[in-house]
Amino acid sequence: MDFLNSFINSNYGEKILYSFIVIFIIYLLKKINEKLIIEKIKEPKYKYYWNKTTNYLLVIIVFLAVGRIWFVGFQSLSTFLGLFSAGLAIALKELITNFAGWIYIISKKPFEIGDRIEIGNFSGDVIDISILNFTILEIGNWVNADQSTGRIVHIPNGIIFNQNLANYTKDFRYIWNEIPVLVTFNSNWKKAKEILLNIATEHSEHLSKEAEEKLKKAAAKYMIYYKKLTPIVYTSVEDSGILLTIRYLCHPRKRRGTAHEIWENILDEFSKHNDIDFAFPSQTIYLDTPKDSL
Structure with missing residues (x-):
């Protein structure tokens, strides 16, 4: 004791x-x-x-x-x-980083509410910006062509400092979309190319004029050089046929809609011409016939 x-x-x-x-x-x-x-x-x-x-x-x-x-x-x-x-x-490292990210977002404005963005593994439309995080309505993932998944994703503001950010709608507000069309070697590919160019022009020519005005404004802020904003069809050769790739401008939120309309027009027009056929991967098998069977 x-x-x-x-x-x-x-x-x-x-x-x-x-x-x-x-x-x-x-x-x-x-x-x-x-x-x-x-x-x-x-x-x-x-x-x-x-x-x-x-x-x-x-x-x-x-x-x-x-x-x-x-x-x-x-x-x-x-x-x-x-x-x-x-x-x-x-x-409080995470909280401080997220708060600093919020200050950066509201001051530098890399994106705003309503913008469509891609950051890290996330893509979607920004629907809210708060002190600690911002919220997007997700697109893509298991859904094709940048359409909504229906999920709401909350992302910490601090991600802005360590992940690359792509903004679909800021300043220029247009994106390039491509549609590959494969026709057989026996097809009249020049006629097919002309048909595709007419269809693409019909759907996106009006955007070219709008985009040109937007481009002039964006060029004052960024080093953007586009010599051609009208639709174009590129030609290349694949194993299974001749690949004609349509390249055209569209609104980010209408990429799937315009592709849908263009494809329907392509199917309708190609069905009118017997000298144009879609190509697909195929194999030719030759069987040797025994001489005794002749």
Whole structure:
């Protein structure tokens, strides 16, 4: 008993006792936080952020408080505040990064609400921008031709600093789309090419004039050089036939619609000409006939 009393009254005994008291108080604060705050947060995302942040803060407070008990260097108020600030910055790193991302987004405006963007593995239409994240209505993924999946995706603002961003609709507001059409080697490919060019022109010629005006404005801000904005059909040769590729301008949100209309026109027009046939991968098999069977 005398040994225990002397140990408690010693310098080390006091430090151990105070350390246990600090850890116990922090443990009580953690339980109070879980019961009174975390359980009342309904949104899973905010519950996760709050729980993660408070746990980091409590660990840092334990480290600083116990360190201040055991090490003389921690007795300096300026040292204590400096270490606490550093620990706080580490604990709130994600929140600070997301807040800085929000400042960047609202000041530099790489995108705004209503823009169609692609960033990292995400693509969609921006429907909300908040302090910690922005929200998109997703396109693509398992759905073809940039159409909506119906999913709403919340993306942390901090992603703007470490992922490439593509904006479909800012400044220029048009994209190039291509439709490959494969015809057989025996087809009248020149006639087919002329038909395809007429169809593409019918669907996108009006956009060329609009795009030209937009391009002049965009060229004042970006180094954009397009010598030809009207539709064109490129010719190349594949293993199975002659590939005629239509290249034309369209609105980002109408890519699938215009492709649908163009393909229907192509099917109608090609059906009127017996000298134009679609090509497809095929194989020719030659069978050797035994001489005795002749």
